[in-house]
Amino acid sequence: MTGQISRHPSSPHSSPQPRPQQDPFEVLTITPELHADYIQTLPSASFLQCPSWAQVKAGWESETIGWTDRTGTIVGSALVLYRTIRATGHRFAYLPEGPLIDWSDGDLSRWLDPLVSHLRERRAFAVRIGPAVDLHRWNAPTLKSALRHDEVLDLGDVAPDEVNDNGVAAAEQLRSLGWRSSGRLTRASVQPALIFELPLANRSLDDIWRGFNKQWRHSIRKAEREGVAVSLGDGQDLPAFYTLLKVTQERDGFDLGRSLGYYQRQYDALSAEHPERMALYLARHSGETLAAHTMNIVGDRAWYHLGASASHRRQLCPSHAVQWQMIRDAHRAGCATYDMRGFNTTLDTTDRRSGLLRWKVGTGGRAVELLGEWDYPLNRSLYHAFNLYLASRRLV
Known part of the structure; x- marks a missing residue:
């Protein structure tokens, strides 16, 4: 079937706060209260990104993180859930329907590279994000x-009927930065795409x-x-x-x-x-x-x-x-x-x-x-084993 496709340049899910291209970002641990305060500055954010969601996920550890510019101002934030592999001490890092950053930025590496570096220091073997972007x-x-x-x-x-240009551009950037999509319109995602x-x-x-x-x-x-x-x-x-x-x-x-x-x-x-x-x-x-x-x-x-x-x-x-x-x-x-x-x-x-x-x-x-969920493997062997485990659970 075909139809006339319109294009809308922005998504109601994305952060409305574009930042100057030259601003360097740093990712650091922030308090749940600061994360909640940042959410209040947005039109909305997924309830899965609220600090309270960490209390729901028994068996997971959690951390609230923030992106700061050179003035120390918080310009993005996220709730990160960690699942630890006891045998190795490595962790799977999951940001459900997050992070809450400016997904319309033409240079997402400014946001995602420091995120990966921060989570690598937390012994993450893989990172999964879920941008709630159309x-x-x-x-x-x-x-x-x-x-x-x-x-x-x-x-x-x-x-x-409509295509979000910012979402398409974000997907292209994620691929170029080495992130792996869970697949278009598939059941591989934890949260619905x-x-x-x-x-x-x-x-x-x-x-x-x-x-x-x-x-x-x-x-x-x-x-x-x-x-x-x-x-x-x-x-x-x-x-x-x-x-x-x-x-x-x-x-x-x-x-x-x-x-x-x-x-x-x-x-x-x-x-x-x-x-x-x-x-x-x-x-x-x-x-x-x-x-x-x-x-x-x-x-x-x-x-x-x-x-x-x-x-x-x-x-x-x-x-x-x-x-x-x-x-x-x-x-x-x-x-x-x-x-x-x-x-x-x-x-x-x-x-x-x-x-x-x-x-x-x-x-x-x-x-x-x-945009759905995207993975960034940091330890490929552990990531492969983890995916086999998840696939076996889906089959059951």
Whole structure:
């Protein structure tokens, strides 16, 4: 399929603070408080880069780092997670959906070379970054058309509506600097390289409602008519959420491999950092919890992170009711984007995996390919062994 491609020179995910070309940067350890302060200067940053995320990742060590210019001013920052190989003492360094630097810079070596040097001193055998920078966008009409054509089976075969020149240039620089991509639109990434966004900026709730397809509007109205009540939960409701999550995993054929303790730790850590950092929404009917979804907010971006629902009474549309409440709350909080996270690239309507995309397209939003995750090997033998280990886990 083909379409007219427009180009947008900047990404809503990238730092808006370009720096003079001649400024030398230094990477050094900073306090979590300074990292949090820097995030406050940005329109948004991934919740995976917030200092609180380090408390969620049991079994990982962490460090917050900053890039400083010659005046000592912090011009970029990141949360680094470390996984140590006990036998050798070497570490895998991971910056989930980071670092928070100026990805539009024409000389990314100024940022990445000192990062690698700093992590080498920390005995890192490999570094993985995940720049949350747009590459391509597919708007709802293009996605709907592709889903109607039986001969188009994968999103990778559909021409995007928009190309981010800065993202393309950043990818070219990363390759030239020796970084290795996890692969376009693949499952090799830890975090999704393909997400679905619902734009909220400069739109009223009526505009957003009109952007929904008939099925979404019908489902939301039906939930309201049937008396499905949506409310905010708290930490005491996490066991109910976890029970529904296990039902959802078994029904839909996936396993996140997380314990209830993981989600309790996540809720406690993120909520303590900021009252809007994580919220739990519950949809109830006749005293029974039928759906539970989580939402995260950092700056002007909201994430629908996890959704769980019962396998019975689905005709009451509890998940649509929760989503509509979360979207309204994100809009009320001044968010510019409602991020519905990842989905599978298949467009084959006979493949059940395409159902998630069809559901999300019903909001009238857009699919976005990000720069994705990139690795820099420092010890090639350890890096190769580590990749074999990760591949075996994915197969299982």
